[in-house]
Amino acid sequence: MVVAEMTAHKDTVQINRLAGALGAELRGVNLASLTVNGLAILNKALIDHHVVAVRDQKLGPGEFHAFTQMLGPTHAYPAAAKSMGHPDFPDIIRLFNTGYAKAVTQHWHSEASAWPAPPSFTILSAQILPSAGGDTMFANQHLALETLSPALQQMLSSMRAHHSIAYASGTGSEAVHPVVRTHPVTGRRALYVNRYFTKHFEGMSVEESRPLLAYFEAHSVRDEFVYRHRWKLGDVVIWDNRSVQHRATQDYGDEDRLMFHVEIKDEIPA
Numbered sequence: 001m002v003v004a005e006m007t008a009h010k011d012t013v014q015i016n017r018l019a020g021a022l023g024a025e026l027r028g029v030n031l032a033s034l035t036v037n038g039l040a041i042l043n044k045a046l047i048d049h050h051v052v053a054v055r056d057q058k059l060g061p062g063e064f065h066a067f068t069q070m071l072g073p074t075h076a077y078p079a080a081a082k083s084m085g086h087p088d089f090p091d092i093i094r095l096f097n098t099g100y101a102k103a104v105t106q107h108w109h110s111e112a113s114a115w116p117a118p119p120s121f122t123i124l125s126a127q128i129l130p131s132a133g134g135d136t137m138f139a140n141q142h143l144a145l146e147t148l149s150p151a152l153q154q155m156l157s158s159m160r161a162h163h164s165i166a167y168a169s170g171t172g173s174e175a176v177h178p179v180v181r182t183h184p185v186t187g188r189r190a191l192y193v194n195r196y197f198t199k200h201f202e203g204m205s206v207e208e209s210r211p212l213l214a215y216f217e218a219h220s221v222r223d224e225f226v227y228r229h230r231w232k233l234g235d236v237v238i239w240d241n242r243s244v245q246h247r248a249t250q251d252y253g254d255e256d257r258l259m260f261h262v263e264i265k266d267e268i269p270a
């Protein structure tokens with residue numbers, strides 16, 4: 001369904017909602033020659049829909065990289081991710097369906113929440129897709145918070161949680177973030193705990209935290225909060241980590257799947 005048509009110079013951009021909870025597709029945009037007006041349309045679509053799929057892009061690595069830098073500076077990647085960098089554009093992480101990428105991405109998570117300043121946006125560009133499957137799912141964390149009882153929302157608003165990751169090399173990262181974060185543009189609040197990185201609430205043990213975390217792990221990704229993106233070659237998908245959790249679906253056996261992945265605009269959750 002077309003919900004908006006706006007003119008970006010001579011291009012007509014169509015914005016179609018993709019699910020009830022979140023997600024929209026943009027058609028009629030060329031990310032290789034994005035105008036200031038086109039960028040404004042994209043940024044507004046991101047604020048309104050949290051996840052935006054831009055269709056039919058034919059971008060080489062240089063064009064893709066140049067587009068990502070229009071949204072902000074690249075996240076300070078950990079060494080484990082840097083080793084997957086594109087040889088010519090190290091800010092582009094090549095996500096194959098193996099190793100580190102598989103270990104993290106198959107679980108629901110909010111991007112890099114174990115870092116003190118996680119990226120505001122993530123951008124994926126499909127390079128190789130399996131013959132079927134390999135969808136990416138997104139869950140709206142504003143709705144996750146707003147559907148909790150007022151008493152629980154009140155309790156959570158003063159709580160913080162520890163997020164961490166450890167690599168086999170003994171390195172890793174740890175951060176403490178508010179359990180409820182406020183979107184800096186809209187002021188709308190969102191639940192900010194996730195299955196992969198969140199270990200326990202501040203001032204509480206892991207054992208004490210587990211039952212409530214387990215409740216949120218199930219509640220925050222309820223079907224009615226989710227959009228499931230079925231990839232097509234040419235799709236570039238951008239999402240707002242201040243509003244959504246995401247996960248990759250590992251349902252395509254040993255077929256190849258390769259995504260170019262860039263994380264943008266680090267920001268301390270508040």
Ligand code: SIN
Nearest residue numbers: 105135136247248259
């Ligand atoms: C990610 O978790 O950032 C990647 C998701 C995907 O590969 O679908």
